[in-house]
Amino acid sequence: MDLVEIERKREIGTAEESVRRHLSEAGWHASGPVVETDDYYSRPDVDFMETVECLRIRRNGASAEVTYEPPTTAVTHSAGDVIAKRETNVALGDGQADAAGRLLAALGMVHLVTVAKRRTLYRHPHTPGLTVAIDVVDNVGIFAEVEVLRSEAADGRELLEEIERGLGLTGFPAVDLPYRDLAMARSVRAWPAGLHLLSTGRPSQPSVDLGEVHRMIADIRCTSPRSTEEPLASPPQEA
Template sequence: MTKTYEVELKFRIEDPASIESLLRNRGATADDVVTHVDRYFNHPSRDFRETDEALRIRSVGNTNCVTYKGAVIGTAAKTRHEIEVGFDEGSQATDQLRQMLGLLGFRFVREVRKLRRTLRLVQSGQSFEVSLDEVPELGQSFLEIELLAEEGERTQAESAIWHLARSLGLEVAESRSYLNLLIERDDGTRQAD
């Protein structure tokens, strides 16, 4: 079975509207803004913060999925194996899965909420997924550019993402996840108390 990898770069941005306009002018199509509620868990016998893995329950409206993200294997871009499985709709289903994970020894880490507008752009034969994210707790806007790639295509995917990013005036990628940014912010707030 061939592994598919998620190759992505994330950037802090100041003006999401102008970036969206640039992308639409290049033919990107946009979805409506949706709220993502991600609940992250840590493994009972290994620290995902150390292994750079992730296990989350994501809710978008009534739709739910559970996602495992393998350790990052990329250099500049965040490249990792990802498995995502949908499950029953609604908050009762997420509550039951949270309870099951807890009974299995998984520890709840933190919830991350973001507002996301996803744009799809086909350019140079590549199908990019570009997300404009507002993370209210961070008071910051971000742009994520993602491609899915097979094992032998990871380097080309990273190159294509960098090319698109630079064409939008983006040069400095943010390597930390929203979860890590929030945990660092929380830790800094606790230390300042």
């Protein structure tokens, strides 16, 4: 059975240690942290930042996978910034991540940005199909993301909100943009990079101004990269 991934992330900033402590006290078990590096792509004829589709290659230690998420619509994205989508994931073997990147390039896909983060996953023994991730995203910020896997999106939303309330996360601002878009905004506008998070574990810049990021993303969508390759000539048609 295909499951729906229901998720919402919130920016927790300097409250990271408090959130981690609350998770531990509530019986959540941590695994990690692990460093994940995501390379995001778009089609040359469709702006995935505008449609809010996702095509990425994720490297996680010795493992890697290709993921596609369909466009964001009013059905998949609720007013409360809860996102519910069915992902398509393809696991890659050892050394195949680079080959996958070459394949996407050969198909004309446009590389958008590379996002690196240090992720710690928390799971509770009594709630299968539910994870809380603490993400320290390089040059972007620190976030808590609750993710629920369920057959029906409505059931997952109710559980997600219950977990957020129980963990005291509802007071933190919800973030409706993907890490890709936040990183693109910083890269294109040359926001101060500061210290490298994967070395220090802490961001050096203030919290993300989501209103400003939305304005930047609108500008980026008008100037997003397109393939500069000449289109392949059509094969001759038989008479």
